[in-house]
Amino acid sequence: MSPVVKVENVSRDFRKYYQQTFKEFLTDRHAKNFNKVFKALQNISFEVKEGSTLGLLGRNGSGKSTLLKIISGVLTPSQGQVTRPVATAALLELGAGFQPDMTGLENIYLNSSILGRSKKDTELVIDDIIDFSGISEFIDTPVKFYSSGMYARLGFAIAIHTDPELLLVDEILAVGDAPFQKKCLDRIKQMQNEGRSIILVTHDTSTVENFCDSAVVLDHGKLIAQGETKNAIANYQALP
């Protein structure tokens, strides 16, 4: 089977020293720190098999979120390239792009179109989205009155109803209360059964054990282990 995602020799640098104003840009160009770079990712390569779930393990600052952003397309790589399905949903920040003054319902349409869905596609699943979010009572209320939990629930419900081939998840399991968390986990299991591929970023090894078919371990921007989950977890736990 061909891989659904191919990450080839991806590196990403950030400049350590960042100018803010035009004046600083002109005057500090030749300052000695100006061109110092921080290598957030170095030469990362791996593949995700179709229909499988890959765990991305690493401590804070290991580059997992940067990598996820590059796969989603929000950041461009400095070198290398990523091939992924067009139909990719990223659960990076739930409800990004919600318009506070618009109602929940209006925001479902807006947010779905930001995620690349047509109005027609959204109409087909609108009831499922409202149902899943569990806030049908407030769906005609402007989202500025929502609690942060309601906000995240609606965002999650929209993102998983975009019929993605690939799902990018960043520490998702912190959404809402326990019953809603269980609902999310069940839904992710269901998506796995439907043959969707998932990349799951976490630093929780039990999530990897329960959900993933394989794993990649990052440390200080380098890929230090990949393959079977048990082996990867052992490598991760051996990190200083």
Added chain:
Amino acid sequence: MTVQRGPKVTLVPAGRSTGVLKDFKDLLKSKELLLALLNRELAGKYKGSFLGLGWTLVRPLVMLFIYAVVIGEFLGAARSIEKFAIFVLVGLLFWNLISDSINMGAVSMTINGNLLKKVWFPREVLPLTSFAIATVHFLVQILVLIFAYIIFGSWPNVGNLLFLIPAVLIVFPVAFGFSLIFSVLNVRFRDTQYIVEVGLVLSFWLSPVVYPWTAAHQFFSTLPLGNLIQQIYLANPFGLVVMAAQQALWPPISTPTGAIYQFFDSPFSIRLWISVLASWIFLYIAQRIFARMAGTVVVDL
């Protein structure tokens, strides 16, 4: 239910972009997003206000009143220019289209920072939405113009409406092109939006909106190097758009007294169409700059 296998996309470093045609195709696929963002701006902006979209009419009406009274009557421009109010209104309509779309376009990336940092979509959609909003405002303001025609009981010559074709073909690439460049520059240097504001005020008075181009020419011809200065003045694409619009929509242009304010001899004037060509080349360059910068500036948001 099982998932359908769809097309793939390859993400490459910024600057090694896949070309203007591919970017254009991506942009076309995002028309639903454009409509949704347009709706967000229009519905969201006027939500809870009584006049709603009607507020779009207030500013040009006030400006029109000021210019027609202060410049037309106090300074006496109305004595030499027939139907001065329509003259000013036509220029203002096109000027507002240009300046609104560039002013909004310049901040379109910075105010949507949280979106850009979290979701991927063709980034050109944001400055393009600014142009779309300005166009909606423009179309609403056309109603004022039609109202003015009814009041004055005079209508433009139908043949002259051909001037609108090159005018529109210049407005779009120039306004959208500047929005593209300024929107990414403003992420890097926040000074950009203020420079743009000042620059637009300057170009307003450097375009013959509230005075006829002949007035500027008479002054330039008294200066040393007057010819050169005139040519520089005429290189301003906004000025050309305003002059073409006046020839299309200001009724007295086809009367003997108004004819002295004709600048282009026909809608097929070479100067006009060279400007059209130059504007589209400019848009191409602007898109290349945008494509190169858009992928890297996200970290600055």
